[in-house]
Amino acid sequence: MMHVAKLIDTTLCIGCKACEVACQQWNDQEYTLGTFDGSYQTMPDLAPNFWNLIKFNEYERDGKLSWLMAKYQCMHCVAPGCLKACPAPGAIVTLANGTVDFAQENCIGCGYCITGCPFDVPRLSNTTKKVYKCSLCSDRTAVGLEPACIKTCPTNCLTFGERDALLHGAEARAQELRADGHAEAGVYNPAGVGGTHVFYVLANAARPEDYGLPKDPSVPWTVRLWKGPVKWLGTMVLVGGILGTFFHYVRYGPKEAHDVEGD
């Protein structure tokens, strides 16, 4: 099956938040009240019932003021850190179309996926004790529809399609932007997670952190160590300990007590 992807062209985002509402509505999320944190952002961060957040970043560089808006959600990594960290088989799955979905019925609520995700996306609900995130509308894509956010976007900032073609289109758009004077324009498709199924076109790809995106994200080294060498070490200790003591017994036998003289 072909891989699908979502493209976010940040140069076309106007922060209208239509994608936020579409996400809430399609996924039957309960509306809550927003938290004011001195910005236009709906809330400071993603939440278990809020999977798609436009981040507003205001900064000044070389006397030029910028107000960058970019929507933030699960990146659907090719090599997902959440999946690497997840202890519950079937709770996090990579679908045939390449996207990463959480199956809440298998989720045990340990929150290890949070540590594995370099984008800080999964959110653990206090009430259900399950983690949640954008599924790229797996229930829509399964029947050939585009995700709800794509459907609603008024400016064509969001597009959906076959991954390779979309990536090609993103590169072409970046090229176009470079020709228009954005020397640093590029595509955000970080190699540290094997690439993603959500790409961004950034006017300044050298500084993704201006958009609230991590620079050079990868699965954290402690998580890699934990799920790699530490796991081997543990297996060695566990298996080695059991087998070692067994064979020790076979070789040396028990330490018999000798009788006490005169007893």
Added chain:
Amino acid sequence: MSKGTERRIARFSVTERTIHWMAAICFLYAALTGLALWSHKLYWLAWVLGGGSTVRGLHPWGGTFFALVLGFMFRQWASQMGLDSEDKAWLRHAYRYATNEEEGLPEVARFNGGQKMLFWLQSGSTLVLLASGLVLWWPELMPRTLLLAAVLIHPLAAIASIGGIILHIYMGTAAVPGAFRGMIHGWVSPGWAASHHPKWYRAK
């Protein structure tokens, strides 16, 4: 010589044994549930132990109780667990103990150097497990760096702890017959005491 007439030497008091076995039960639960969450190959343990969510819910409690009991154990035994120069000499020649060539090893009191090391290993690793475990208990509330450290430290401490316990169980059962009785019934035979803890035996 018949067993029935054997002289009994008190080895562990009721309190000591109760604390030990409470710790053992908590440890077993925490360790098995921990192993279930540690590897997909051991996830079947989760089904045995009440299902994934239950395991996720109870593992931290098991660990917390274990740490609590270990605290009592610490208060009870810490003063007896100091390593003196003879222990150190014993430890230097521990390989001879392991290969049953014990001639020339320093004489052992109530606890040998290995037992004392296990005590400190468990005390230390439990402290680390507790601290890192608390971080992992509420991942959504913890600073990311702490969380990232905890996912590495917690299993490392657990490996050390479980490794020690495997050895402990072997030593306490198959390797040293009579030791298990000491922890179950509280007494050992004079021969056992004299063989394994001669210094303590003489003091008795």
Added chain:
Amino acid sequence: MASLAATFGRGAMTNGWTDVANADVVLIMGGNPAENHPVGFRFVLEARRKRKAKVVVVDPRFNRTAAVADVYVPIRAGTDIAFLGGLIHYALSTGKYQAEYVRQHTTAPFLVKEGFGFADGHFSGWDEATKKYDKSSWEYELDAQGFAKVDPTLEHPRSVFQWMKRHYARYTAEQVSSICGCSKEDFLKAAELITVAAAKDKSGTVLYALGWTQHSHSVQLIHTAAMVQLLMGNIGMPGGGVNAQRGHANIQGSTDMGAWNMLPGYLKLPRANWSSLDEYLKANTPKPLRPDSLNYWSNTNKFMVSLLKAYYGDKATKENGFGYDWLPKAGETDNYGWGYLFDNMYAGKMEGLISFGMNPVANGPNTSKMLGGLGKLKWMIVAENFETETAAFWKAKELAQQYYANSPDAARIQTEVFLLPAACFAEKDGAFVNSSRWLQWKDAALDPPGDALRDQEIIGRLFAKVRELYAKEGGAAPEPLQSMSWSYATPSAPSLVEVAREVNGREAASGKQLSGFGELKDDGSTACGNWLYSGSFTEAGNMMARRGQEDPTALGLYPNYSWSWPANRRILYNRAAADAGGQPWDATRASLRWTGTRWTGDTPDYKADAAPDANGSFIMLPEGVAKLFTPDFAEGPFPEHYEPAESPVENALHPQVSFNPSAKVFHSDLDKIGSVKDYPYVAITYRLTEHFHYWTKHIASSSQLQTHFFVELPDELARQKDIKSGDRVRVSSARGKVEGQALVTKRMRGMDVNGKRIYHVGLPIHWGFLGKVSGPLINNLTASVFDPNSGTPEYKGFLVNLEKL
């Protein structure tokens, strides 16, 4: 709208949303389409990609539109005329204007009568005693036949062109910078980009909204923009125009169908001094001012008689003036604009109010006066989706004690309020008329809930009941009601299809649907509810329901998608997109072309088979060309910069006439005007993308997106006041106060105005004392100051104080 009608002939967006994608330059000023018209804004972004268009945003606040613009120029609220006047001066002094277009399609060659002048802030004819202008000197010099004299060389000193040049000579870049508070460099950078469109093959569009209309000089302001666009040769051009972005799905429709001062189709409101149809027609049918002027309003008689036939049916006969007598008449100088209406109400001169789809307590300036006015009514009917602040006005004190402590207690208010649950838009069929003048027919998505009724049924039932009471009990002047033609299948609930057919018009005898306003007659043989909409529902069916996506011109005109007034014309004044020979100024944007016998492309805004030189290109105006000089307005034929009613500085051009001398200011005890001494900061009000007016605070999703009212502050000012984001602040004006959390931002800056540092305070409007989320009504702060021509209140640029709580 008043401004565009006087300048070009019709009060509407000249082009359309889809056409914005054809622009080379987009000037966005007095509007914030990325936030308030996000769906339409896609065409701005398309222009950037497709045509590499440059987007220039001029606004006091760096908003979400500025965030994606190429150039952003901050200016002080209320100084737009100075900025645009500066553009006129820049264009004329550097020669960056389309001379051929100006000569051919505007009144630039017209000669102005001797005696016209401007000095020290006043045009000729000012009477200090009556505070009014005698406009007799604001006229063209006419020849013996009554036609205006022209000088095609544009060199006559009294030509409109030379007058304009002299008038705007004062608006130098330095002066613009000093009045507007922008840097000279920023102004020149913007001017250079905007005047790129002066080239024949380039076009630039202007997008604006309430940031222009809500000033005490708004009509003049929009006229200044129209002048700039005429100089650039941008009117009629694809990718050009002066494009008013309407804020509601159907606000264009409501204006077309007759707002407060009009009959449907922009026919003038009958007044008591026009006592017969003949007198009415005589006063309101203009005479051509040039021999080649098509002067389409010469058909006023056909439009009016057909309208009367639609109103009164068989009862309208030639003998009774088609029932003209039955129309209510306003007094000669009566004004039923918002400000007058509520001033009269507050003065106790009104008995009742029917409020449909309006929330005056929230919308109107100076909330205390709105509340005070409603409290003096005997009765009020509110038909709404929700209980609005208007319906609950008597609870204001109880629900928002901190703002309305001085209002009367509910027990002392005698107004009887009827709140009728009305269907919302999705529960009704009918047409929305969008900014592009497209009449888009829609079906009802679902039935209204509970007891809610559709508007037409509420009106139908009211009508039937009142008519029945008149029949039973008699009363003063029953004829207008009894003569009204009301032939719907269910009289108490007319269907909108029936109404739409009636609006389109039909032959009175046969009932055959008309195919367009060309078929209208003045002899009573046709009936038509709105001549502009004639052609929308023909014998071929409902043209508004069409959804064809063919695009034969490849300019995004989509002639088969819905139906556009007038005559399905997609770009107004499109004749001006072609040169004297009828060939398009730009071959890549050929919306209209003369083949030698016919015009092809868009529906021509011209006679379809008239040669390019047969007529003037602005067929609705007596001049036949677009007006640079407009005697129609109260304050002068050329726009002049006047400060807002409350301004932190004196007018730099003429301090003795600082404020618009013709603006309407009311003087009840609640109408206070503040001074810079007590209220040192300039406040602007605006809308946020997350909300729609005062409506979506009742909706869960919008309430989540923007839950809290906030006060947007420049960080420089916040530092001075030791205010951090999230701190509670109070903003007060001479009228009232609001309180909320501060949002401190770099996106608002202090501005240097004539040597003085000026700060803006930003106030989003969407909250009130009812809804899922609540907050202060911003109009607690605003003043009853109105544009004299349009009656729009001055919501942008008034004085406030700011305190940390």
